[in-house]
Amino acid sequence: MQRRDALRIFAAGAVLPVFSPELFALFSQAQPPPGYALRTLTPHLNDTVMAMIDQIIPATDTPGAKGARVNEFIDVILSEWATPEERTHFLEGLAGIDKESQQLFGKNFAEASPQQQLTQLRAIDDATLAGRTTRVRHGNTIPEPDAQLKGDFWEVFKRITVHGYYTSEIGFTQELKLQIIPGAQHGCAPVGPGLGDA
Helix, strand or coil: CCHHHHHHHHHHCCCCCCCCHHHHHHHHHCCCCCCCCCCCCCHHHHHHHHHHHHHHCCCCCCCCCCCCCHHHHHHHHHHHHCCHHHHHHHHHHHHHHHHHHHHHHCCCHHHCCHHHHHHHHHHHHHHHHHHHHHCCCCCCCCCCHHHHHCCCHHHHHHHHHHHHHHCCHHHHHHHCCCCCCCCCCCCCCCCCCCCCCC
């Protein structure tokens, strides 16, 4: 599987935590190393991303998307995986979030209160869901993956956030309680007394 195929999954509606080992390995490659420096997101856009991912996957008894450094995962995707057109579309979507927040609350999204942020994102989610249910499909046709990838920014943003979280060490081991590298299997363990008797 190639990175372009993986990016199409973001837009095609596949949501975690259902991963093949190959797909998990591919998304894991996009996890930023310690000390990662942002390459595409400006400090302002990074603040917007941080506020948005915190609303999508907040910290509970386990760290949330901020703790899993999903903002850096998004930056890796934008810097290394996305085409220039996809990158531009994504950055324009982030700017649109700020513009709407300015219209609603008179401040950028990252400066709005958590309740204002949640209100705005829920309204976007409701509008997206309403638009999805009114789209008409003819027969069993499915929109082309590239058209979907260029589609709704909010849907793509949510999927990238979820993929970034659940392929991070925090999401995989602490939230899903799975092992990235399972422990050893001892296939020739001796059978205890009475278990092997017929």
